[in-house]
Amino acid sequence: MSTHSDPQGQASNPDTRDRVEGVLRAHRERRHPIEDHGAPSSSPTYADQLQVGTIWAAADQPYMVKNRQREDYAESRQATEHSGAGRKIRRRKLKSPTKLTGTTWKYSIKRTFAEFGRDGCTDLAAGLTYYTVLSVFPALIALVSMMSFIGQGDTTRDFLLETAAGLVESDTMDQVRPIIEQITSVQGAGLGLILGILTALWTASNFVNAFSRAMNRVYEVEEGRSILKLRPLFYVITAALLVLVAVSAVLLVVSGPVAESLGNTVGLGSTALTIFNWAKYPVLLLVIAISIALLYYATPNLRQPGFRWVSAGALVAIVVMVLATAGVAFYITNFGSYQATYGALAGVIIFLIWIYIMNLVVLLGAEFDSELERGRQLQSGIEAERTIMLPPRDMSTAEKKSKKYEELVAQGQALRVTRGETSDPEASWRR
Incomplete structure (x- = not known):
């Protein structure tokens, strides 16, 4: 018997209609408990309106609804473990993204770009660029104070002046030079070190705070930690980042002459300097990887599966950073017209664009990490299509x-x- 369709394209075969209705009925029955919890009824009460994370709040508090979904998943998992089936679940759950199938990888990559636009990462990167610029000079004060403390203040000043001369025009350099000389001429390394570090911690911690909000947007979680917990955490992260920046500065400023002198001592001569010039770049990349991993792990209000020195997202961010930096330099050298457009401010504009691109890349790596976690959960059978099922650190606030x-x-x-x-x-x- 042939099957005819109605004008709207729906099958008129009774068996087909029954199967379709059965599928829809099963789909409705499998609705997540969050959809029924607090749903409007024939006799709603005032208490229904005050339930956080219910369907009443879904319109303008979606992150609280997602948190309720995470709580429901955690409760169901605990119940499953108590029932004796938890060991099988833990064995089935993927431990690493390397075990993902090709289809899951394709889905994760596709959704990374979709969520990157959906989360407004271009606007988030603009805010991070603002906080980065605010942190530059306080961080320079702290850095110069550290270098002066070990007797390398003059070397640091010469390095900064040489770097600035390569970035800005001569007219702008006349304005930048007094600022750098004033920063690098702080009297008393001990006092300058203390004041510089305290100022840099307070200012640069605002960047870490903004990055934390961006990471919460990426993972779609509300910030629930109190300021008494957040501020000390941000200060610790900022201090760790400043130490990593100081290590990078030592590699760039101090280690070259030290490597050459050591080479002359052991009889290697210029060979030691050549080896160092090649070896310092992998070390710098490692420092960058540790900095990104620290931001990815500690800033969001979600408990990550574990700290990883180099995650897939951090690796993508580092590779794209190198390529983007080379691309920006090539474009400016061959095609850019910033000098004709901005004149003496061309170097500053180029610097801001480069920082903006770097922040974009870091957020892209964070999105990639979050989508790989989603893919790992989906392949393990966890309902993470809309919400990544990671427990929040704190939701009280x-x-x-x-x-x-x-x-x-x-x-x-x-x-x-x-x-x-x-x-x-x-x-x-x-x-």
């Missing part, structure tokens, strides 16, 4: 803010129901 917001919403509803007579939700429910 976010829940308090969300409850206060829901109270405001309830007051607004009271105004609507009573036509402006009262904003007391309890009074409106009694009417």
Whole structure:
């Protein structure tokens, strides 16, 4: 018997309609508990309006709904482990992205670019660029103080002046030179070191704070840690980053002459300097990898599966950084017209563009890491299509803010129901 279709393209065969209705019915029955929890009923109550993470809050607090999904998943997993099936689940769960199938890799890469645009990473990178620029001079003060403390203040000043001369025009250099000389002429390395580090910690920690908010956007989680927990954490991360920057500066400024002198001592001569010039770049890449890994692991309000010195996202970020830097230099050298457009400010504009691209690349690596985690969970059978099922570090502050917001919403509803007579939700429910 042939099957005919109606004008709207739906099959008219009764068996086909039954199968379709059966699939839809099964799909509705498999709805996540979050969809039913707190759903409107024939007799809603005031308490329903104040439930954080329910369908009532889904419109303007989607991250709280996702947190409730993570809580439901954690509870179901604990129940499964207590029932005796947890060992099988742990054995099936993928431990590394290297075990992902080709199809999962393709999906993760495709979704990385989709989420990169969906999360507005271009705007996030612009904000990070602003905080990076604010952190440059305080970080330079701390760096010069550290180098002066070990007797390399003059070498650092010459290196900074030489680097700046290669980035900006001569007219701009006349304005930049006094600033660098003033920064590098701090009297008393001990006092300058203390003041510089404290100022740099306070200023540069704002960049870490902004990066934390960007990472929360990437993983779609609300910040629930209190400021008493966040600020000390950001200071520690910033201090660690400053130490890594100081190590890089030592490699660039100090180690060359030291390597040459050691080579002359052991009889290698210029060979030691040649070896060092080739070896310092892998070490610099390692320092960059550790810095990115630290930001990826510690800043988001989610418990990562584990700290990795070099994650897949960090590796992608480093490779793209190198390629992007080479591409920007090639474009400016051969095709750019910044000098004709901006004149003396061309070097500054180029520097800002380069920082912006670097922040874009770091956020792209974070998106790639998050989507690989999603792919690992999906291939393991975890429902992570919409929410990456990683436990949050702390949600107490976010829940308090969300409850206060829901109270405001309830007051607004009271105004609507009573036509402006009262904003007391309890009074409106009694009417």
